[in-house]
Amino acid sequence: MDPVQGRAADPRTFVHLFTCIQSAAICDFPKAVKVVEVGPRDGLQNEKEMVPTGVKIQLIDMLSETGLPVIEATSFVSSKWVPQMADHAEVLKGISLAPHVRYPVLTPNMQGFHAAVDAGATEVAVFGSASETFCKNNINCSIEESFQRFKEIISSAKQAHIPVRGYVSCAVACPYEGHVEPAKVAEVAKRLYELGCYEVSLCDTTGVGTPGSMASMLKCVVKEVPTNALAVHCHDTYGQALANVLIALQMGISVVDSSVAGLGGCPFAKGATGNVSTEDVVYMLNGLGIETGVNLSKVIHAGEFICKALNRSTNSKVAQATLKSETS
Amino acid sequence: MGNVPAAVKHCLSHEALAQEHPWLLRWLVDEKSAAICDFPKAVKVVEVGPRDGLQNEKEMVPTGVKIQLIDMLSETGLPVIEATSFVSSKWVPQMADHAEVLKGISLAPHVRYPVLTPNMQGFHAAVDAGATEVAVFGSASETFCKNNINCSIEESFQRFKEIISSAKQAHIPVRGYVSCAVACPYEGHVEPAKVAEVAKRLYELGCYEVSLCDTTGVGTPGSMASMLKCVVKEVPTNALAVHCHDTYGQALANVLIALQMGISVVDSSVAGLGGCPFAKGATGNVSTEDVVYMLNGLGIETGVNLSKVIHAGEFICKALNRSTNSKVAQATLKSETS
Numbered sequence: 001m002d003p004v005q006g007r008a009a010d011p012r013t014f015v016h017l018f019t020c021i022q023s024a025a026i027c028d029f030p031k032a033v034k035v036v037e038v039g040p041r042d043g044l045q046n047e048k049e050m051v052p053t054g055v056k057i058q059l060i061d062m063l064s065e066t067g068l069p070v071i072e073a074t075s076f077v078s079s080k081w082v083p084q085m086a087d088h089a090e091v092l093k094g095i096s097l098a099p100h101v102r103y104p105v106l107t108p109n110m111q112g113f114h115a116a117v118d119a120g121a122t123e124v125a126v127f128g129s130a131s132e133t134f135c136k137n138n139i140n141c142s143i144e145e146s147f148q149r150f151k152e153i154i155s156s157a158k159q160a161h162i163p164v165r166g167y168v169s170c171a172v173a174c175p176y177e178g179h180v181e182p183a184k185v186a187e188v189a190k191r192l193y194e195l196g197c198y199e200v201s202l203c204d205t206t207g208v209g210t211p212g213s214m215a216s217m218l219k220c221v222v223k224e225v226p227t228n229a230l231a232v233h234c235h236d237t238y239g240q241a242l243a244n245v246l247i248a249l250q251m252g253i254s255v256v257d258s259s260v261a262g263l264g265g266c267p268f269a270k271g272a273t274g275n276v277s278t279e280d281v282v283y284m285l286n287g288l289g290i291e292t293g294v295n296l297s298k299v300i301h302a303g304e305f306i307c308k309a310l311n312r313s314t315n316s317k318v319a320q321a322t323l324k325s326e327t328s
Numbered sequence: 329m330g331n332v333p334a335a336v337k338h339c340l341s342h343e344a345l346a347q348e349h350p351w352l353l354r355w356l357v358d359e360k361s362a363a364i365c366d367f368p369k370a371v372k373v374v375e376v377g378p379r380d381g382l383q384n385e386k387e388m389v390p391t392g393v394k395i396q397l398i399d400m401l402s403e404t405g406l407p408v409i410e411a412t413s414f415v416s417s418k419w420v421p422q423m424a425d426h427a428e429v430l431k432g433i434s435l436a437p438h439v440r441y442p443v444l445t446p447n448m449q450g451f452h453a454a455v456d457a458g459a460t461e462v463a464v465f466g467s468a469s470e471t472f473c474k475n476n477i478n479c480s481i482e483e484s485f486q487r488f489k490e491i492i493s494s495a496k497q498a499h500i501p502v503r504g505y506v507s508c509a510v511a512c513p514y515e516g517h518v519e520p521a522k523v524a525e526v527a528k529r530l531y532e533l534g535c536y537e538v539s540l541c542d543t544t545g546v547g548t549p550g551s552m553a554s555m556l557k558c559v560v561k562e563v564p565t566n567a568l569a570v571h572c573h574d575t576y577g578q579a580l581a582n583v584l585i586a587l588q589m590g591i592s593v594v595d596s597s598v599a600g601l602g603g604c605p606f607a608k609g610a611t612g613n614v615s616t617e618d619v620v621y622m623l624n625g626l627g628i629e630t631g632v633n634l635s636k637v638i639h640a641g642e643f644i645c646k647a648l649n650r651s652t653n654s655k656v657a658q659a660t661l662k663s664e665t666s
Contacts, residue, residue, distance in 0.1 A: 025360065025363035025364060026363065026364050026553065026585060026588045026589070027550065027553050029550075207659070208625075209625075210621070210622050210624075210625025210626055211365075211584055211622070211625070211626060212365065212625050212626040212627060213625060215361050215364065215365050216361075218361075219357055219358070219361045222357055223353065223354055223357055236655060237655065237659045238618065238621055238655050238656050238659055239580060239615070239618035239621070239622075239654070239655030239656060240580065240618075240621070240622055240625070240655075242577060242578065242580060242581040243580040243581045243583070243584045243622060245581070246549055246581045246584055246585065247364060247584065250360075250364045251357075251360065251361060251364070252360070273655060273658070273659075277577070280576070280577035280578075283548070283576055283577070283578070284548050284549070284577075284578055284581060286548075287546075287547075287548025287549070287550050287551060287578070288548055288549060288550040289550060316577070317574060317575065317576050317577030317611060318576050318577060320611070321545070321575045321576055321611075
């Protein structure tokens with residue numbers, strides 16, 4: 001009964017109202033999203049083909065022209081473990097530093113941190129894990145031991161006024177342990193944040209996450225770490241990345257990691273894809289009316305360049321469609 | 329906000345409130361995630377690979393291979409498999425063997441096998457070949473309609489009226505499609521109101537279900553939601569389906585938002601068969617494997633056995649001498665061989 005008009009309310013009104021409320025919730029997106037480009041590091045690190053230093057520098061310089069606000073340049077990891085990143089100092093010293101772009105570099109330990117600072121690093125990143133087994137296999141220590149390392153790095157970084165970004169790998173599942181409890185992810189993320197990381201990126205390392213498991217994990221984490229200090233790093237190994245990014249946006253996340261041309265395979269499913277492509281993410285954000293400051297054409301162009309250099313095809317559907325229709 | 333009392337401003341400042349009342353933040357987070365995780369309990373996956381998929385493949389597929397593909401798909405639990413199209417072989421040579429295919433497949437008891445019937449001639453041929461369900465293809469864009477089936481939207485409805493009327497008499501259900509539900513390759517953006525109008529007409533003419541097609545794959549969750557918001561006001565949600573193309577990688581995100589809006593029928597194509605005629609070499613249909621993987625992860629029932637779909641996809645890709653468009657198949661088959 002409509003109390004104002006004094007007549008039975010039309011049921012269609014309630015359907016209409018419900019539809020409006022529901023679509024308001026699911027279309028409640030951030031006004032702006034920061035896209036963090038991880039292609040030169042995470043992407044190339046997982047490419048089989050060794051990339052000449054000059055090509056890496058050229059890629060980063062091209063990306064610096066696209067409007068991307070953050071470009072992860074390289075990793076100061078031992079060349080014994082990651083030969084692809086052996087030229088880290090050269091790369092960092094060789095790139096043209098664009099004024100409005102940040103160039104974080106990975107620093108897995110104090111040795112790497114010092115080398116990074118010597119090479120002129122102005123931002124660093126540390127890689128935590130929500131899975132003990134992955135931590136052991138990846139950096140040869142327990143989660144607790146890894147935090148001792150991070151504490152030292154973050155403390156030194158603070159003294160040098162160098163911001164630190166944190167990563168939590170296996171935020172949904174671990175290639176060895178399988179499902180990872182959201183509470184564990186929240187605990188690790190919280191520790192990184194409280195230690196001093198200005199931002200914590202939650203990584204679906206194996207790409208097995210779907211919007212449901214993504215939302216469950218985020219629901220837990222956002223109660224422990226401010227939403228505006230969180231990022232998602234989705235892998236597209238099972239094609240779920242954009243849907244996962246979408247639900248993360250709906251949960252209020254406004255920082256998304258991606259890799260130009262979807263560079264970077266998956267070390268756990270041989271030959272399968274890894275990182276979600278920057279082109280496809282930016283396309284979606286553009287379509288949603290979300291500001292990124294990124295020029296999509298220039299990203300496609302950078303992607304085209306690196307794919308030629310790597311002699312491989314792009315993993316980006318947007319690049320594929322755009323470049324194909326240009327040549328047809 | 330200069331004249332707004334301090335107390336109100338404080339209430340409106342979510343962060344301040346959340347700090348003072350941590351329970352509020354937890355409640356807001358729970359409410360938000362409940363709203364965005366409100367999915368249907370079950371979703372019907374409509375397999376369009378043998379028709380929409382193969383129709384857009386360059387390689388001509390032997391009749392025997394088509395039949396084998398459909399028979400394999402019939403074992404997967406997929407409830408609907410679009411088998412073929414009774415369209416003139418002059419226009420679509422790939423579908424020239426429509427009658428043979430329909431007569432040759434083993435009809436699984438719990439599976440429906442709709443076939444496209446663009447006109448009365450096709451409808452009669454389909455019935456003669458034993459069709460028990462048909463589909464008609466409408467458009468929300470005049471230009472696309474003209475270029476695709478050589479008539480206006482109004483004229484197309486005259487054809488559909490006749491087909492649907494004849495189908496009704498023969499107790500044959502009819503599924504409707506609305507192509508260019510988001511954008512048209514010629515006209516660009518298509519108004520949601522137009523899509524709603526065409527969908528409503530198809531539904532009121534007698535289509536039991538209307539599938540909304542993002543023909544060019546340019547849709548993103550925003551344009552998808554805008555379109556659906558309009559259409560669900562005119563057609564019952566449970567009579568709607570989405571048919572998303574993955575040309576720009578947006579398909580699964582588009583399917584997700586459709587599910588959040590209450591849509592519970594999703595079209596897809598095994599191995600992501602079917603290119604895009606409007607972006608040469610680009611991909612088209614979203615792959616059934618990737619859709620089912622997502623639905624499984626969301627705890628949504630489909631009745632579909634993912635392994636068997638991957639297996640069917642592997643078969644047709646070998647036959648077509650092409651690689652799969654499904655990321656799930658790629659990851660699964662790669663890890664099996666590593």
